[in-house]
Amino acid sequence: MVPSRRAASRGASPALVDTLRAAVAGLSLALAGVLSVLAFFSVRLARQVVTPALRVADTRILSLDTAAQTITLSRTADTGLPGRYGLFTSGTEAYLKLGSVLAEDDTSVKRKLLTEVDGRSRLSPDAAFSGWYFSRPEELHLPFSPELVGSPLGPCPAWLFPADPDAAAETDTWVIQVHGRGTTRAECLRAVPLFHSLGFSSLVVSYRNDGEAPRSRAGTYALGATEWRDVDAALGFARRRGAKRVLLMGWSMGGAIVLQVALNSAHRDLIAGIIVDSPVVDWRVVLDYQAKLMRVPHTVAGLAIGALAADWATPVVGSGAAIPFDRLDVVKRAAELRHPVLILHSDDDGFVPSDASHDLVLARPDLVELEVFEVARHTKLWNYDQERWSDRIRTWIDRRVTAPAASG
Structure with missing residues (x-):
């Protein structure tokens, strides 16, 4: 008489049963870990969406020529745009108006300063490029x-x-x-x-x-x-x-x-x-x-x-x-x-x-x-x-x- 599958499974070795149990437990832990990671990053992204954002520096001031009244910024998708813009800075100036692009290459953009900056000015290299232009009424x-x-x-x-x-x-x-x-x-x-x-x-x-x-x-x-x-x-x-x-x-x-x-x-x-x-x-x-x-x-x-x-x-x-x-x-x-x-x-x-x-x-x-x-x-x-x-x-x-x- 050929034993049934249930009878055969009841006769499985204890070592095999322990191995299967360990595999299932490992998979469960791995799945729980993946879900935890997904949940963590999802919650963090959701919080970013609704939390009022602080202004983030998105370019760097590479050089400032107060004699020529020009400023050179690191190149981004925005800093090389034609037109008039603003630049939030820190140091002796908080905000600068920027004019046309005077020179550019793969890594930098030189623009005309429309806010007069004197030779005593000291600016932090981190800055934020802006479309505001006017900052005060x-x-x-x-x-x-x-x-x-x-x-x-x-x-x-x-x-x-x-x-x-x-x-x-x-x-x-x-x-x-x-x-x-x-x-x-x-x-x-x-x-x-x-x-x-x-x-x-x-x-x-x-x-x-x-x-x-x-x-x-x-x-x-x-x-x-x-x-x-x-x-x-x-x-x-x-x-x-x-x-x-x-x-x-x-x-x-x-x-x-x-x-x-x-x-x-x-x-x-x-x-x-x-x-x-x-x-x-x-x-x-x-x-x-x-x-x-x-x-x-x-x-x-x-x-x-x-x-x-x-x-x-x-x-x-x-x-x-x-x-x-x-x-x-x-x-x-x-x-x-x-x-x-x-x-x-x-x-x-x-x-x-x-x-x-x-x-x-x-x-x-x-x-x-x-x-x-x-x-x-x-x-x-x-x-x-x-x-x-x-x-x-x-x-x-x-x-x-x-x-x-x-x-x-």
Whole structure:
């Protein structure tokens, strides 16, 4: 009689059984280790997304020629760009304005200094290249007043640049500008002169957890899911001050915020149009792209996004609340848009890919227009080609904002 398989297994040697048990235990430990590593890096990435970022040095000052008023920087994708830019430094100067490229090679770029630097200046070699250009409102040489906008969390500082009554008859039209992630109101200053020339008042606002406005309990970003309420409060502020129409303008994450205002605000009747520069239209697209830049495996990026979206993970990632990625996906919510939108985005952005901007135009060609730049980097379109940037906004306003009101 041939023994059954069960009987045969019962007769297996103790040594073989011990070996199998050890192998299973080893595999379990290895799998647990892999999962632990994935969880660790996913949580760390998720925290980076929602934690307000400090300015990071991204170039080095190689030499400073105060006689010729030039500065040589290490070459990066940004430092060799044509146009006017800024440079955050430390030492005797905190911020420098930079002009055109004078010379360059594979490792360095020499640029003209537009901020006068004297021979006694001493600068740290570590620096951060910036598209801000203007760093303080006084540099615009326009009348302005500091204001406080009451928000659900408390007063948010703002700058109000009143319209020039002699420039045009549009003094009841306001522009509310919203800066991006890891920056401050100063990012928006370069757009103020254009709107001033059109006769518009400009309100440049702050929002929760940006280092100027009140801090939420968690102190972290919600990627637009809650910040929009502070900008909605600014709409109410503008209405009380006499605004009849408001253009919302956002830079990078500020674009995500103003799009949420347009979709959710109780003051939507006041909104005349939306302008966004290098905007975040769909956060999942952006986070996937940035994970690739950081050489983070796709699995880790997916787990990080999942953790940010999960209520149970909020204490671990420190987000305060789950991030509603579907609500923040404006392509998915394109049918809800009611206002004309102008997107200015570079296909060579390098930080926030333009894919979702293109998708939004395809979803709502009746309302959304896209001005595609090349070469220009993230939020540096004005710096790269100020004339084209300004002309595109001006003609869009004439056609989609001012003209309908005049004809109505």
